[in-house]
Amino acid sequence: MLLQHQTWPEVESYLKQCQGIIVPIGSTEQHGLNGLIGTDSIVAETIAQEAGIRAHAMVAPTISVGMAEHHMAFKGSMTLRADTLGALLEDYISSLVRHGFTHLYFINGHGGNVRILSAVLKAKNNDMTATTCKFLNWWMGRRTKTIREELYGPDEGMHATPSEISITWHAHSEQIRAPVQNYNSKKCIERWRNAEHYRELYPDGCIGSDPSLATKEAGAKLLDASAADVAEDFIVFLSS
Numbered sequence: 001m002l003l004q005h006q007t008w009p010e011v012e013s014y015l016k017q018c019q020g021i022i023v024p025i026g027s028t029e030q031h032g033l034n035g036l037i038g039t040d041s042i043v044a045e046t047i048a049q050e051a052g053i054r055a056h057a058m059v060a061p062t063i064s065v066g067m068a069e070h071h072m073a074f075k076g077s078m079t080l081r082a083d084t085l086g087a088l089l090e091d092y093i094s095s096l097v098r099h100g101f102t103h104l105y106f107i108n109g110h111g112g113n114v115r116i117l118s119a120v121l122k123a124k125n126n127d128m129t130a131t132t133c134k135f136l137n138w139w140m141g142r143r144t145k146t147i148r149e150e151l152y153g154p155d156e157g158m159h160a161t162p163s164e165i166s167i168t169w170h171a172h173s174e175q176i177r178a179p180v181q182n183y184n185s186k187k188c189i190e191r192w193r194n195a196e197h198y199r200e201l202y203p204d205g206c207i208g209s210d211p212s213l214a215t216k217e218a219g220a221k222l223l224d225a226s227a228a229d230v231a232e233d234f235i236v237f238l239s240s
């Protein structure tokens, strides 16, 4: 149930039954040689929509651009500054709260958002209003972690993972790219100083992952597991 596909009277009647909403947040950044630039946003949005169906929950418009400064040496990546993302989150939250949403559940698709997302939500949770916020990194759900491990083990890596690319291919099978053998087999994670240094260290954009293993069939399994994780956690969150 997408907020943007409702009418205002429909939102009003939803709010009489439920004051919770799921908010997908991702990023628009390079995902290696065969992963889509929108991977993190597509994954967060796809999981949010499926979890929303299972939990009968409203889903807010996706925050599609996040903090991705370190990917900016690869074409097509986009980034917000920390202050911009913080202000955007605050405005999203206050808009929803004004209508009576009290339980805001963010499903996050990008590690680079975590610092600002957790700071904004923590401040909101401490401000003595009736609003409660939480976020889950989609890859950390109980069922999801198990399936990622079973499917890909050490080839999952840290960026442009076969799991996330599989979910995008399941969601948008018209966008599947042929498997490309990545030329960066580096498994040892070295910290970068800036975007250019990141590209020197990880020339194909991946960190420790083998995205040539992505399939849409794996994506269907991962979506099923992650939507179950989110729906279950959201229902518990509603009663908090």
Ligand code: NI
Residues within 6 Å of the ligand: 031, 039, 040, 109, 110, 159, 160, 161, 164
């Ligand atoms: Ni990603």
